[in-house]
Structure formats: C-alpha cells, structure tokens
Amino acid sequence: MKTKYWGWLLLPLLTACGRFQGKHEKVEGARIVCVSKQLTEFLFALHQGDHIVGVDLSSTYPEEAKKKTTVGYHRHLSAEGIAALDPTLVVHQGDVAPAEVMTQLAQLHIPVKVYPAGSTLDSAKIVLSLLGKELGQEPVADSLNRVLDADLAAAATQVARYGTKPRVLVIHFGQQRNQYFVIGTRGAAKTMIELAGGEQAADTSGFRNLSPEVIVKLQPDVILATDFGWDRLGSKEKFLDLPGLALTPAAKNGRIYRVEEHDLLYFGPRTGKNIQALAEIIHR
Amino acid sequence: MCRLRTIPLPYFYGLLLLLLLLLFAVSLGVGAVAIGFGELPGLVQHRLSGAGSVNALHEALFWEIRLPRSLLCLLVGASLSVSGALMQSLFRNPIVEPGLVGTSAGSALGAALLIVLGQNAFFSQFALLGSLLAPACAFVGGMVATLLVYYFSASLNRVNVSVMILAGVAVNALANGGTGFLAYIARDPQARSITFWSLGTLSVASWKMVGIVCISTVSGLLLALRLARPLNALQLGDAEARYLGVRTERLKFSVMLVNALLVAVATSMVGIIGFVGLIVPHVLRLLRGSDNRYLVAGSSLLGASILLATDMLCRVLIAPAEMPIGIVTAFIGAPLFLYLLGRARRGGQKGGFYA
Numbered sequence: 001m002k003t004k005y006w007g008w009l010l011l012p013l014l015t016a017c018g019r020f021q022g023k024h025e026k027v028e029g030a031r032i033v034c035v036s037k038q039l040t041e042f043l044f045a046l047h048q049g050d051h052i053v054g055v056d057l058s059s060t061y062p063e064e065a066k067k068k069t070t071v072g073y074h075r076h077l078s079a080e081g082i083a084a085l086d087p088t089l090v091v092h093q094g095d096v097a098p099a100e101v102m103t104q105l106a107q108l109h110i111p112v113k114v115y116p117a118g119s120t121l122d123s124a125k126i127v128l129s130l131l132g133k134e135l136g137q138e139p140v141a142d143s144l145n146r147v148l149d150a151d152l153a154a155a156a157t158q159v160a161r162y163g164t165k166p167r168v169l170v171i172h173f174g175q176q177r178n179q180y181f182v183i184g185t186r187g188a189a190k191t192m193i194e195l196a197g198g199e200q201a202a203d204t205s206g207f208r209n210l211s212p213e214v215i216v217k218l219q220p221d222v223i224l225a226t227d228f229g230w231d232r233l234g235s236k237e238k239f240l241d242l243p244g245l246a247l248t249p250a251a252k253n254g255r256i257y258r259v260e261e262h263d264l265l266y267f268g269p270r271t272g273k274n275i276q277a278l279a280e281i282i283h284r
Numbered sequence: 285m286c287r288l289r290t291i292p293l294p295y296f297y298g299l300l301l302l303l304l305l306l307l308f309a310v311s312l313g314v315g316a317v318a319i320g321f322g323e324l325p326g327l328v329q330h331r332l333s334g335a336g337s338v339n340a341l342h343e344a345l346f347w348e349i350r351l352p353r354s355l356l357c358l359l360v361g362a363s364l365s366v367s368g369a370l371m372q373s374l375f376r377n378p379i380v381e382p383g384l385v386g387t388s389a390g391s392a393l394g395a396a397l398l399i400v401l402g403q404n405a406f407f408s409q410f411a412l413l414g415s416l417l418a419p420a421c422a423f424v425g426g427m428v429a430t431l432l433v434y435y436f437s438a439s440l441n442r443v444n445v446s447v448m449i450l451a452g453v454a455v456n457a458l459a460n461g462g463t464g465f466l467a468y469i470a471r472d473p474q475a476r477s478i479t480f481w482s483l484g485t486l487s488v489a490s491w492k493m494v495g496i497v498c499i500s501t502v503s504g505l506l507l508a509l510r511l512a513r514p515l516n517a518l519q520l521g522d523a524e525a526r527y528l529g530v531r532t533e534r535l536k537f538s539v540m541l542v543n544a545l546l547v548a549v550a551t552s553m554v555g556i557i558g559f560v561g562l563i564v565p566h567v568l569r570l571l572r573g574s575d576n577r578y579l580v581a582g583s584s585l586l587g588a589s590i591l592l593a594t595d596m597l598c599r600v601l602i603a604p605a606e607m608p609i610g611i612v613t614a615f616i617g618a619p620l621f622l623y624l625l626g627r628a629r630r631g632g633q634k635g636g637f638y639a
Contacts, residue, residue: 054604072605075473076480078487080349081604083341084316097477100415100488107348108341209468 030135033087035074035096038118038266040065042128043091045144045269046137054085061262079104091131093117121152121191124267144269151272152195158276159197162283168198169220169250170264171229180210180244181229189264192271196279198222212244222282223250226261257281288571293578300585304358307592311354314596316603317345353489356553357595358588359501360486361560363550365587366508367543368561369568369579373515374539375445381562385452385540386429387547388556389459392482394425395555396466399477416492419552426548429455434540443536483608484555486595493553500549505584507542511535512576519574557610559617560587566621570628590617 033054034040040059043052049064056074059065071081075097082090082105090105090112105112115131118124125145132141170183170193183189184204193200201220202210210218225239233239236256245251259281263274288296313321319342327346330338367382375384383389398407398421413420433455437448463482467475514535517525525532551557568582591609594616598607 057605070605072602073476073480075476076485076606076608078316078485078599078604078606080345080487080599081316081606083345083349084604086341095473097473097480098485098488100490103415104349104490108344 031086031088033071033082033085033090034059034092035071035077035082036091036093036115037061037262038124038127038268039091039093039115039131041266041268041270042131043135045128046132046135046140048135048137053087054082061260077101079108083108083110089113091115093127118267119188121267121271124271128269148269148272151276155195155272155275155279159195159279162197162279164197164283166198166221166255166282167201167219168193168222168224168282169201169215169218169248170224170226170259172226172261180212180215182210182215183264188266191267192264192275192278193282195275196282198278198282212242215244216247218248220248220250221253221255223248223256224259224264224281225256226259226264228261230258255282255284257284293572296572297581297585300582300589304585304589304592307589307596308354308358311357311592311596312346312350315350315599316606317342319346319350349489352491352494353486353595354592355494356489356497357486357592359494359497360550360554360557361588361591362584363497363501363504363546363587364557364561364591365564365583366505366580367546368587369565369576369583370508370511370515370539370543371561372565373519373574373576373579374536375449376519377449378566379562380449381558382543382547383456383556383558383561385433385448385543386455386459387426387544388551388558389456389463390429391422391426391548391551392478392556393429393459393462393466394421394423394552395481396463396478397421397425399481400466400470400474415490416496419493419496422552423548425459426551427544429459430540430544430548434537438533438537443533445536480608481555483610484557484613485606485608486554486598487606488554497549497553500545504542504546505580507538508546508580509577511538511542512580515539515576519576555610557591557613559610559613560591563617563621564590567624570624 030048030051031053032043032048032051034043034052035056037056037059040052040055041061043049044062044064049062052065052068054071055065055068056077057070057072058074059068059070069085071077071085074092074095077096077098079101082101087110090110091114092102092112093115094117096102102112113134115127116123118127125148128145129138129141132138170189172181172183182202182204184202185200190200201218203218204210223239223245225233230239236254239256240246240251245256250256259278263270288299291299309321312324313319319327323338323342324346326336326338327343330336330343331347364382368380371380371382371384372378374380395418398418401407407417410417410420433448433451434443436451437444463478467478470478514525514530517528517530518532518535520528522532525535547561564583564587565579568579568586572578572582591613594612595609597612597616598609601607601612
C-alpha cells in the first residue's frame with residue numbers, strides 16, 4: 001500500500017516548479033505567444049507585455065516575463081500546449097524545435113510570424129522596427145532605437161577616457177568537475193566586451209568547456225561570472241579557490257565580478273546602458 | 285491478479301483489447317486543450333458529413349494533432365514491446381531490451397549527426413525528404429548499427445548469441461561515444477536538442493508518420509507472430525531446437541531483422557523511448573508464463589496501452605509545456621516493475637527468469 005503514497009509525494013514536487021503552472025488570464029485584444037527571449041524583451045519594451053499570454057522557458061527578462069505562463073523550452077515545444085493558450089499570434093526567431101510544431105500550428109490556422117535572429121546590433125534594431133511595425137508601435141520602436149544609439153555613443157566616449165584594454169573572460173557555469181564553461185568569440189558577448197573597451201580573452205568560438213590550464217594560459221585581467229555560476233558558489237572568495245583561477249591576474253587583483261547572463265547573450269534596447277555598466281566594471 | 289492468471293486466454297486478450305480501446309478513447313480527449321468527450325462524436329460527424337457546427341480550433345486540433353498522435357503512440361508502443369518480447373526470447377535473457385543490439389543508439393547517432401551537422405552541404409542533397417529527413421537519418425543510423433552487430437556475431441554460418449550481446453555492447457558504446465562527441469562540439473541549443481531526442485516525444489506526430497509506422501508495425505507484428513512458435517523451441521537451447529526441425533540460424537537472422545524494422549522505424553520518428561520494451565513482456569510473463577505466441581500478441585496490446593497512458597500524462601503534467609515521454613516511462617515503469625518483481629519473488633511459484 002505504501003507505493004501509493006509515493007505517487008502523491010511526486011505530485012507536489014512537479015507542481016512545485018512554479019513556472020509550469022498554467023495561469024490563464026483574460027486578455028483584451030491580441031494574445032501573443034513568444035518563444036524567443038530576445039523577442040520577449042522587445043515585446044515588453046514595445047508596451048505589449050499585457051498582450052503576452054505565453055513565453056518560453058528561457059525568457060527571463062524583464063522580471064514580469066517570469067510571471068507569464070511558459071510553454072516549455074524553445075527546443076522542446078508542443079503545438080497543443082501553444083494552442084491551449086488560444087493565441088492570435090505566435091512569434092519566434094527560427095531557433096525552435098521540433099520543426100513540426102510550426103507546421104502543426106499552421107494547420108490549426110494560428111498565425112505564426114518568424115523574425116530574423118537579431119544577432120548583431122544592427123539586425124537587432126531592424127528586428128525591433130519590424131516588430132514595432134507589426135504591432136502598430138513604430139514610434140516606440142524608433143525612439144527605443146534612437147535611445148540605443150545615443151547610449152552607445154555615450155559608451156564610446158566613456159571608453160575613450162579609460163586608455164587600458166583589459167582581457168576579459170566570461171565564465172558561464174562557474175565550475176563543473178574543474179571544467180569551465182566559457183563564452184567564446186562567437187555571439188553577442190564578444191561585441192559587447194569590445195564596445196565596453198575590453199578584449200575577449202577566450203579565443204574559442206561559441207561556448208566551450210575549458211580546462212583550468214587553459215584558463216591560466218589565457219591570463220585574463222578581468223573575470224565576469226554569470227549569475228547562475230556565481231550564485232551557486234556564493235562569493236568572490238569561493239571563486240578564488242577554484243583550480244587555475246588563482247593564478248590569473250584577475251584573481252590576484254580581485255577583479256572577479258558577477259554579471260546577469262541575459263545581459264550578455266543578445267542585443268536589445270538595454271544594450272547601450274549595459275555596455276556603459278560593463279565598461280565601468282572592467283575598468284574598475 | 286489471480287483472476288488474470290486463470291481466465292481463458294481469449295478473454296484475457298479481450299480484456300487487454302478493451303483496456304486499449306478505453307485508453308485510446310480517453311487519450312483523444314486529454315491534452316493541453318480540453319476537448320470534452322461529448323464533443324468527439326460531433327467532431328467526427330462534422331468531418332464526415334459536414335453536419336452540425338463545431339469549434340473550428342477543436343476540429344483542426346482533433347484531426348491534425350490529437351488523432352495522429354494517439355495513433356502513433358499506439359503503434360510505437362506496440363512496436364517497442366513486441367520487439368522487446370522477441371529479443372528477450374532470442375537471447376534467453378531477461379535484461380535484454382530492444383536497444384541492446386545497438387538499434388536505438390545508432391538511431392540517436394544518426395539524429396545527432398543531422399542536428400549538429402545539418403547545415404552541411406551533404407544533407408542538402410536530401411532536401412526533398414522534407415520533414416522526414418530527420419527520421420530517415422535516424423533510421424539509417426539504427427540499421428547500420430544493427431547490421432554491424434549482426435556482422436560480428438554471425439561468422440562461419442553460425443550466429444553466436446553471446447557474441448551478439450558483446451558486439452551490441454561495443455556498438456552501443458561506439459554510437460554513444462559518437463553522440464557524446466557531437467553533443468560536445470554542438471552549440472548549446474543543439475546539445476539540448478540531442479538530449480530531448482534521446483528522451484523521446486510524440487508531439488511531432490503527423491499523418492505521414494502514422495502511415496509509415498503503421499506499415500512497419502503491422503508487418504513486423506505479423507512476422508513476429510510467425511516467428512513465435514520456432515522461438516518457443518529455441519528456449520530449449522540451440523541444439524535442441526535444431527533437432528526439432530527449427531532452422532536456428534535463419535530464425536536468429538529473421539528475429540534481428542524484424543526487431544530492427546520495428547525499433548528503427550518507431551525510434552526514428554519519436555526518439556528513444558526506453559523501458560517499455562523491457563517491462564511489458566515481463567509483466568505479461570509474470571502474469572501467464574512465457575509462451576512466445578502469447579507474449580507477442582499480448583505485448584502489442586499491453587505495450588500500446590501503456591504508452592498511451594504515459595503519453596497522456598506527458599501532455600497534462602506540466603501543460604501547456606510538455607514532459608519528454610522517456611522521463612515518464614521510466615518514472616512510472618520502474619516502480620511498477622519493481623512492485624511486480626517483488627510480488628513474484630514472494631509468491632515463489634515462478635520458475636525461469638524469476639526463480
């Protein structure tokens with residue numbers, strides 16, 4: 001008989017993952033399901049937050065996005081789950097799986113819009129304009145892009161004052177069996193670090209597991225640890241205890257800082273301000 | 285439980301069939317979108333005769349997603365369980381599951397190749413396959429792995445079953461290593477895709493897939509039923525079976541081929557769904573002994589039912605998101621199996637594997 005109770009014990013465990021609970025809300029007008037973290041941020045910036053009825057699991061910015069119903073990880077979607085939210089529009093940037101899901105949604109006559117990946121500053125601005133046009137928020141999109149340009153210009157003058165060019169290493173997962181998960185030269189982080197007046201220390205492309213020896217060899221002046229890895233270890237002192245790290249200039253001068261992961265992964269209206277903050281941190 | 289052991293076999297099949305039909309009907313109504321059971325007759329009627337008025341979304345959902353998914357689920361469940369029964373008999377070994385001879389690991393490698401290197405020009409030659417390119421890659425991977433195992437176990441016109449297990453272990457290791465390497469060089473989202481593929485999902489179901497899996501399952505099942513009787517003789521041992529007039533080498537090769545057909549096609553469509561092929565034949569064996577004719581027929585019915593039930597859970601547990609089915613089969617299957625195993629041991633009335 002005891003076996004029965006195990007089932008009941010498992011149930012609260014699953015429901016305890018708060019992000020999976022369906023929160024059906026009444027929304028007037030458009031009902032948007034967004035399965036791309038960049039587009040989610042754009043939609044909120046375009047004042048469409050109230051029209052979003054579902055997001056994917058990786059959409060963590062802004063804070064309100066975490067309160068929306070999630071339709072799961074964007075590489076493991078289900079057409080029925082999206083249809084259940086009764087959307088009038090589904091937006092994504094092509095990086096969804098399984099591919100059949102979008103075909104199935106089309107068969108259900110649910111409008112699906114694909115936007116290009118905004119993987120450079122310019123393309124991100126174009127995606128924001130396109131999205132603004134689609135939703136009748138062109139003026140907002142234009143002013144956001146103007147603010148972004150102004151912030152970037154301000155960042156450039158700020159960087160010109162510093163004069164040094166520190167080597168920056170971004171460690172993503174902290175540490176896992178003495179392997180460091182490092183953000184490499186491909187992707188938004190490299191551009192952001194360069195605009196902030198730094199130099200990417202890792203010379204691998206994309207995300208890579210690096211051994212402690214390689215970390216020492218890279219000799220970074222500054223180490224940025226993303227929120228997940230930093231919070232798991234808890235403090236700068238704990239980071240210094242990790243093998244290899246102690247031998248880097250960054251550790252000797254205590255220049256290890258915490259950054260929010262979603263600030264470094266893609267471009268958006270906040271990028272200008274983020275780069276200003278980043279420039280201040282790495283030249284501190 | 286005791287009743288199930290003693291009722292005549294036709295009634296037992298009847299019960300299994302009833303369970304299957306019941307679960308199938310329930311599964312049509314269960315999912316992230318709630319379609320009431322009262323709606324179902326209306327939906328069917330509207331589609332067939334155009335009479336009555338129905339919710340357009342529900343109608344499209346029912347015909348394009350729900351129905352193919354439940355059918356695919358039924359076919360895949362039957363495929364995996366029947367091949368599990370065949371393999372356990374062929375190897376005379378209770379821990380064998382369909383993946384042992386490398387089929388699912390090979391399929392995973394095929395799928396991972398496409399996921400990670402899909403941008404490569406090599407794959408664009410096969411663009412005409414469209415959405416079936418991924419299943420095709422997985423199928424080729426599964427077949428290559430299976431044939432490799434067979435090549436090593438069949439030498440000098442003899443098929444050595446223990447060499448087959450060892451070759452299977454080695455080919456599995458090779459394929460897993462390949463998949464691991466691909467996951468390592470993959471970008472983060474690709475690596476996640478490989479993980480999800482190896483946990484299986486039925487949310488990709490389409491009528492095209494149902495058609496393909498239907499052909500492989502029905503033909504595989506019919507062949508398996510023909511092989512069941514000689515497999516019974518094989519339980520006595522290689523030599524004894526040959527004295528009884530069974531062409532054992534041919535039998536072993538046929539079983540391998542049927543298994544590869546059933547598993548490679550099913551796995552290539554939905555990813556790796558573990559454990560079903562292992563436990564379903566055992567549950568049946570614990571209930572009513574190990575006649576292979578009964579095991580094959582029963583496995584197809586019970587396997588389909590079990591996969592339908594687990595898929596329903598996947599749909600609703602964390603709706604509107606979806607749970608990978610491999611997780612649920614393991615979480616439900618393993619405790620159920622341990623429970624049955626404990627009972628059988630306590631009862632002490634069984635011989636064979638459970639003595």
